[in-house]
Amino acid sequence: MKQHFGGPWTHLKLTVLKQYLTRYVLALKNQRFYKVYIDSFAGDGTIATKTGLVLEGSAKIALDTEGFDEYIFIEKSEQNIHALRNLCDSYPTKTVRLLSGDANRQIKEWIASAANIRGLRGVAFFDPFGMELAWDTLECVAETHALDVWYWFPLSGLYRQTPRSRDKISDDKIASVTKLFGTDQWLRDFYSETPQMSFFENQPDYVRADVQFLEKLDERPVGNHLSCSRTTLTLAPNRCTVVFALFCSVKS
């Protein structure tokens, strides 16, 4: 059965992707690069949103963009791999690699195998449902010095994993957020004490950081690897809490 997810912000995300891919291939048109598009959470080519919209998914958008030499789609769901295979069959002139399994493992293996591709350039799109993308995978991508990155950061997942009170966060949640950020330093930076004490427990109250906290990632070594230019697009569907953030890092 097809999964329903997303909403109006999904349309915005995919519009941004489409425009970026179009401009990317145009900008590199006369350069002798081997251009790849990598979609690590590729879906099945269409999206049925919870609000009833049916949209072309990222894989289809990429396949419709002329100018890439190779398309790499990674998907964990066998059902989606099957649908992607059917989709790709309708683009017989395109070179497509379908990789089934966990994105973190598959993209690292592909990067290792791509070490001898001369003039590699590309766009890597990361669009997980939740906190599946590990920071060390982003580091691995950054070390290629060849790939622009678009990352649909799971801000809402992060908030779900992190209770308002720092003292209530469980070890497994700490571990999953640490995997997301690649360090446990977030535990110090993410929460800050409020001046007043909590009423019942005589303990300090904490305030969780907002999306600006994520923008500080720029200051970390992987930020330096990734960025010569970074953009963050934040979306606040209910007009007060930013729930989604789309990060872009462009290879220098």
Ligand SMILES: C[S@@+](CC[C@H](N)C(=O)[O-])C[C@H]1O[C@@H](n2cnc3c(N)ncnc32)[C@H](O)[C@@H]1O
């Ligand atoms: C938000 S959807 C992607 C939507 C897609 N980008 C599109 O525009 O159509 C996330 C996808 O990631 C897949 N997925 C979840 N965990 C994964 C993992 N660890 N590795 C690879 N794919 C995964 C899911 O099966 C799902 O299809």
